Amino acid sequence: MIILEYLTVIFLLIGGFFLLVGSIGLFRLPDFYMRLHAPTKASTLGIGSILVASIIFYSFKGDGVSIKEFLITLFMFLTAPITAHMLSKAALHVRQPPRPDTLNIDQLENIRDRK
């Protein structure tokens, strides 16, 4: 049982760490396209670890194994990329300038027009 508790703690810490990293990324990355990467971390490993911790926690709590947290993961995995997609689409649409040293920056208009 104590192992499960340790596991919970570890996963929680991992989750908390990546969530924080995601937010730090959002905080300090220099352009929008780069910042767009931040929530992906938070939504994948960050939330994922916390959910795993939750699964372990409820399992050792004695109410039987609870795995419905998977469902949240499923939703996150399905939606997070689309959110990012829509956001980047929008960024391209409004011609958000990427950092000037961005690779293939000259392709921006093509990408925008989906050529």
Added chain:
Amino acid sequence: MLENTVLAVSAAIGVSLLLNLWRFMKGPHMLDRILALDTMYINAIALIVLLGIYMGSPLYYEGALLIAMLGFVSTSAVCKFILRGDIIE
């Protein structure tokens, strides 16, 4: 130990939320704010799950699930708004 961890992690999430808020207020573009909001949703999910662990109660799970579902809808709707103006056309 678990309790302290939960408190620590939730503090980390609290800090994350404040960082998101900073980005939200700073912008500079509307999309940055939308992104910040979306990240807040994610942190909120984590926070609610943590709350469940803290309270030892699974009652809050659906809250997290709902944010996961609905956060997507609102973020994508706002993006659609920026792209097309009319979100249901």
Added chain:
Amino acid sequence: MTPTNRSWIPSTFNFVLLFVVWLLLTNSFTIGNILLATFLAWGIPFLISGLQSETSRVKKPLKAAQYLFILLWDIIISNVVVARQVLGNTHHLQPGFLAIPLDLTDPLPITLLASTISLTPGTVSTEVSVDLKTLYVHALNVDDEQILIASIKQRYESRLKEIFGC
């Protein structure tokens, strides 16, 4: 809902998915609940079949499972990498847009590919060309453009092609 083209039998994938989701949600395995799960997993797709346009179907479920694990692993690894990048000096990062030529043709596999790319931190699918032949990706740090494209194509796209048999 009165769909125009109602189908009485849902796709297996949908059925299984919904069945499992219900059990996940309720976390109860009584006969009653299983019956209910069956009913709902059949009923809901039936109810909304009019709103579902035809998509490619998973041909190789096992491969799909394997793909999932690879994805998971990649997520973990790239998360660590990206975490270092984010916390480190961001000026050293070399962001860039990549154009990935697509072999996939169906929207569903393309979407899954794009999602995979986005889920692994460090890359985000930004746009797909109108003809569905190019996927544009933004990467947080590009060491070598071609290697990155190749690795994506080889690691994910080929597998997806296999899974959907196209």
Added chain:
Amino acid sequence: MNHLTIAPILIPSITAILMLLPPLAERIVLQRWLAWVSFVLLLAASTALLLQVDQQTQVYLLGGWQPPFGIMLLADRLSVMLVTLTAFLALCACLYGSAHEETTGRFFYPLFMFQVMGINGAFLTGDIFNLFVFFEVLLIASYALLVHGGGKEKTKASFHYITLNLLGSAFFLIALGTLYGTVGTLNMADLSAKVPLLAAETQAIAKAGALLLLLVFGLKSAMMPLQFWLTRTYAAAAAPVAALFAIMTKVGLYSIYRVFGGIFGDSAGDLANIATPWIWPLAIATLVFGMLGAIAAPSLRLLTANMVLISVGTLLLSFVMNGGQSLAAGLYYLMHSTLVAAALFLLADQIHVQRGHAQDRFVVSRPMKQAGILGAFYFTAAIAIIGLPPLSGFVGKALLLQGVTDSSERIWVWSSLLISSLFALIAFSRAGTSLFWHLSGSKSGTEVAKLAQLVAIALLLLASPLLTLFAGPVTSFTERAAQDIRQSTVLVQQVIAESEELTYDTH
């Protein structure tokens, strides 16, 4: 259980619901007939209930849950009197609307029904939060009805009206939260029993909450300075809607009677009559504002709207003056003023239609096609609403004058009542002469009122002579009804006490 008690809520409710469903949803003729039948039924049920409650006050426990835990309806003379009044008014307004308004937009009948449901619910409920809910029902229906028929003016008036009312609802909830957070109950009679027991340190909080209720009810009843919505709304609304709205201010007044007469009335200990010092000046201000507005009004509708203001001020006064002993007179006046105002709104609409471009403004115009009958209606309504004999207004006014015995109160009440009558007299004589007699050209328009419209107006106006003729029994009824505010509270408190004994027995 006496289901007749809840019938005034359920009848319009189910009627409206049926109208949303096939086969009625798309068939206006069926809706019209159903609406008529339903209103007649409602009137019958209300009247039957009225006769019943005159013998014995009815308490209806929803879901069978004993008060104060469940929601309870309280049908006493006061509430059922208003319900019956609503039924009659709604019948007439609906009759009028069936001639024209039913086709000028969708959902006329169902919305009308929902509106009545909300009003009746607000009158009948014995639970303060349920009162909020029914307020919202009647408000949302009124929003929808207000825009019925479309047009810029309606839209403009609506936004104003809705903004104010949404704010009002917000304060309603704050008030309810405050009351619940201090007294710990929602049943009005139970509140009344527990308010005097409040600890000294929470009394101030409860008082703030209670006064916020006065704000909310004041807004609904168009008390100064919350009356701004009234003229605008009434001027813009479709005629039958405006007529129905005539009862809406009375919902606010009724709530003031119930809350500040029942809960925070004489028996509320330190919090007794907390609203009285506020109501006094505001009521007089309302009256003054109404009479100034009446003099200044450029059209019959606005004039009528200002008459509604005058009646609101008068009714508020009747509640506070003479230590609350004049309420019976107020109730008589309430019935009279509501019906006559409604008739005037309908009449103004006909005048508007028949005078062509001049509408109902007090300017020279072509003659009306049916000047004779409309003139007779106008004359009757004007006499009634000014408060001249031989119609009901004078009875109400005289009762109110007679009710004030304290000489310091008398100065205020009498001068405002009498001067407002004079102003009304000036306004209506000018209005009438210019509407009917100040003519240019001899060719009248072609528009004529439909029979249903004339009957509707006539029915409403008929009430005035009847109220005068039977003023004896009616005033004796309103005297009993006025006492119900106190007596019904005591009655419900007994029911609560009995049910508490029962609860303790089972545990």
Added chain:
Amino acid sequence: MELIFALCVGILTACGVYLTLRGSTFTVVIGLTLLSYAVNLFLFASGRLALNAAPILKQAEQHTDPLPQALVLTAIVIGFAMTAFAVILAMRARADLGNDHVDGNPPELEQTLQHKDKRS
């Protein structure tokens, strides 16, 4: 925590109230929404705050006051309906009156607005 909670309610109320006093319909709607948050929190608080005391039987030792929660639920739904109506009415006002002022046509701005609408 109670103090912070009260502070939040107060600030929300103040902000909501301020926005409802503005001249444009959308802002008023936003203000009303903020205000309704404040009101819901207030109504909720009237049952007093409690941690780990969800009003679900068997899920906790203690249960917080369930009644205000039920009331807030009702209030949320009603508030939603009202907000929706107000929003659409704001649109309708724009359509009918050509601008988004709460009074339809602020005299001092009428001309500039007409000018602008012609262009758009």
Added chain:
Amino acid sequence: MNLYWIPLLTFIGCFIPLATVKWGRSLCTAATALFPALALLIVLQNLGAVLHGEDIRFSQSWIPALGLDISFRLDGLSLLFALLILGIGLLVILYARYYLSEKEQMGRFYGYLMLFMTAMIGFVLSNNLLQMWFFWELTSISSFLLISYWHHRSDARKGARMALTITGAGGLALLAGIVLIGQLLGSYDLDVVLNSGDAIRDADNYLVILVLVLLGAFTKSAQFPFYFWLPHAMAAPTPVSAYLHSATMVKAGIFLMARMFPVLAGTESWFLIVSITGLLTLLIGAYMALFKHDLKGLLAYSTVSHLGLITLLLGIGTDLAAVAAVFHIINHATFKASLFMAAGIIDHETGSRDMRQLNGLWKYMPQTATLAMVAAAAMAGVPLLNGFLSKEMFFAETLDQSTLGSISWMIPVFATIGAAFSVAYSLRFIHDVFFNGEPVDLPKTPHEPPRYMRVPVEILVGLCLVVGIFPEQTVGHLLAAASTSVLGGYLPEYHLYIWHGLNLPFIMSIIAMAGGAVLYLNRQRLFRFQAHFPERNESQLFDTSVKKLRDFIRVFLAWFDNGSTQRSVFWLLFLALAFTLFPLMQLNTTAGHRPQIPVDTVMLAGATLLCVASIATVIWHHLRLLALLLLSVVGMIVSIAFALFSAPDLALTQLSVEVVTIVLLLLALYFLPQRIRNYSSPSRIVRDLSLSVLIGGVVGTITYALMTRPFDTISGFFTENAKTLGGGTNIVNVILVDFRGFDTFGEITVLGIAALGIYKLIARMRLFQLHADTNGLPWTEDKHPIMFQIISQALLPLALMVSVYIFLRGHNLPGGGFIAGLITSVAIIQQYIARGYVWLQDRIRINYLTLIGTGLSIAFLTGVGSFIWQQPFLKSWHDYVHIPLIGEIELASAMAFDLGVYLTVVGASMLILANLGGLTSSERLRVEDDQ
């Protein structure tokens, strides 16, 4: 016959002319006259008894609460007036038959006339003060109708309005006076009142009562300074003037003073007010009459003057003065009615009333001229005519008072001057009209009127003569009876001789005659003198002052209520502040003793987010999308707060509502102007900010004060019984669907109605479709991104599954129909966003309206279902059913109710959103037109 038959007959008579007018004018006249004639018969039937000092009464309770009974009395005074009203009334009816032209609506005229007669007769017969007032006001109303009979004429309308306003105002004062008397005595019964003279005169507020009652009397009787309405009432047809302005209506005020004489008179205030008013009126009226070129104008001012005379007599207050007053009432009624009728004949036959045109009519209508001259002589007070007798008595009484102390002599002097003017204008009436050369530019050639038109005049003039010569034999008894009534049952010694000898009053008469002649001879000089004064048209003056008042009020109202929503909102909020601030100042300490929850990081972070976001909303409210995003931040924090503080249901609901609201606001954003203009001035902003901060402070204070104080609540019941009686473990849900299910029923009704209303708003809405965003950037071509479509499609079944789950668990765990409904809606909305309106409209054939109806009816049926078991509305029922294989299943009526909630929510939110989405696809708009 009972007394009530008298007013009843005349009242029935109101309708007779309307019914009989189609039978021809004469028949109509006869039929109309029948009823007052019958009424007169009833009066005459009682004549003997009353003259013998017997009072006849009838009483019937009417409104006990008001003290208003139907109560009549016939005593001397009312007998006198009843005879005048009915008698002269009959003559006027006959006269009007010829006066009104063929074109005129005779039925309407007679109807009004009868109505007036009813009011008048009811008034004089009243034995209850309130009833008296009732008829008093009726006379005002019916006289309004009569004066404005020729309502196409502006002067008629104005004159009628003025008369109504002045007499109406007086009536209200009278009502106040009467109610004061009623409150003082506890009864309005005249028998009680007339016996309580001392009580009233000794009352603290006697003066108030007196002034109020006299205001009524003076306005009605056209006393100074209210006399000016009477000349303008001459716009009425002449029969009306003959009736109302000589014999009846203006005498109502006199009647009132006479009636109240035993109660109110006899004090110094009475004397001062009444006699001075009377004297002033007498003089002004007499003076003004001389200068009127209009025949009726002259008569009107002369009436004013004579009314002043009677008032002065009543004011003097001695017993004999009262007798004189009564006598002059009779005399004035007869000669003035006949004069008006004569004037009417002249007007009728010549087409003019201007004495500058009317000359030498003696030649054309000698009979009429004779009659008019006799009547005018009576008016002037020429011996052997009735006017002379009462004037002599008047002179005698002016000499017989000393109330003004050393200046009491002034009264007889002024009385003589007044009489001189009276002689002068009578002379003018005779000489200017019937002699004085030839007519000037008359529209018609004058001739005698129809035979029967003259009959009423002949009768009245005959009366003037007979009474003048045989006073004791003709009116002696009547005068005695009436005077007895006025004096409260006592009759002084007096004699009605034609010749009292050469005494002081007779000398005064002689002086007046001579003076009158002198005045008349010098009239041109007087006219020139009078021409120095600007012509005062009181009607115009009155109209202008009413207009000025109105304009002033309009300016004030426009300033106060400038139509601004912001202004109204400000007042509302201001009042809210006032209502809460004062009670809170009585609160000693804000914090109570309840233990508080410790703060942690998350709470702090959340609070920071909430506060920053809401303040930012204020700062950035003009950046609409940003404001919207900030709003969702707030919404999210609020949901988390609900979750944190043990309200999972609330958290879920708030979240789902949040999303729908955002979508709705986004839609709105698209159709609203993209830029918000700053509508506020800096000072307005400061004002609003202060108000908002104060209100926020108050609400915050209440929140804190509440939360830190313990309280007793009924909630324990719900917690204890949710499972046992309600069958669910989610207490909140059990409250919602069971304990307080009625609230929920109302709540979903609200939702349904909102949807209907919004549907109405959307229909026919014409909106701009923008082709570019705020920055002028054209929209992207990619309407429905493919990946977005695919994922949305995949999410739909999952979301529906979740909503089923949320629905089913609601009774025991957080969830329920409302949240489930919103999830379903959001899932469908997501499809709309991803696929577009058109794509979905072709595939979803649901009638959302029907869905709402179904939902509501399910909830309704669940409610009324309990009627079958004789249980009240919404009585819940639940049971556990054991099904093989599946196990125990709980069935609860609450579930059905919740299903109703679910369907309504889905239907309502979809009806709103889908139709709104369809707006820009207006070609396919299926919404029916809302005009």
